[in-house]
Amino acid sequence: MEKIVKLASENGILIFTKSSCCLCYTVQILFQELGVRPRAHEIDGDPEGKEIEKALTRMGCSGPVPAVFISGKLVGSTNEVMTLHLSGSLVPLIRPYQQRTMSQ
Secondary structure (H helix, E strand, C coil): HHHHHHHHHHEEEEEEEEECCCCHCCCCCCCHHHCCCCCEEEECCCCCCHHHHHHHHCCCCCCCCCEEECCCEEEECCHHHHHHHHHHHHHHHHHHHHHCCCCC
């Protein structure tokens, strides 16, 4: 969907969320703890929310939320983000967007 691609390309780190989703909140907190402020787009507050949700599923997001995009590319949902984090691969992806120096 065009809206997804446009929002993802305009924001370094974008998370499609729902206001009532605890996993969405958890992923947002993870990014904040890693020193980045992702843009959260709540699809339950978007008039096109149902279409966005369907499009995210078609794009391969297992959730459909949270759906995390970094540098305009779909990273995935909670499982993919946590796998990247635990393997040490997430920090290099987000380094350009970190607001403070993280100790390694």
